Amino acid sequence: MNELNGIIIDGKIFEAVKDKEDTCLNCDLIDDEGNCVCRDFCFAQGRCNIFRFSQSLTDKINEK
Numbered sequence: 001m002n003e004l005n006g007i008i009i010d011g012k013i014f015e016a017v018k019d020k021e022d023t024c025l026n027c028d029l030i031d032d033e034g035n036c037v038c039r040d041f042c043f044a045q046g047r048c049n050i051f052r053f054s055q056s057l058t059d060k061i062n063e064k
Helices: 039-045 055-061
Strands: 006-009 012-018 049-053
Touching: 012 055
Parallel strands: none
Antiparallel strands: 006 012, 012 049
16 A cells, blocks of 8 residues: 555645645645645655645545
8 A cells, every 4th residue: 555645624635745846835735825724734744745635535535
């Protein structure tokens, strides 16, 4: 089984992925005001990680 690093917010799954640009601006956890909605968790995952919304994992978890 593959290791998966991610977070569930409001029933939606956001998966940690590597980002070459090393910027939070590409992350799907940045709100409309430019703030990270889960800052402590993000920093714990390490540098160069951003989070991407995963529709397929969200559907699977929600049994759609």
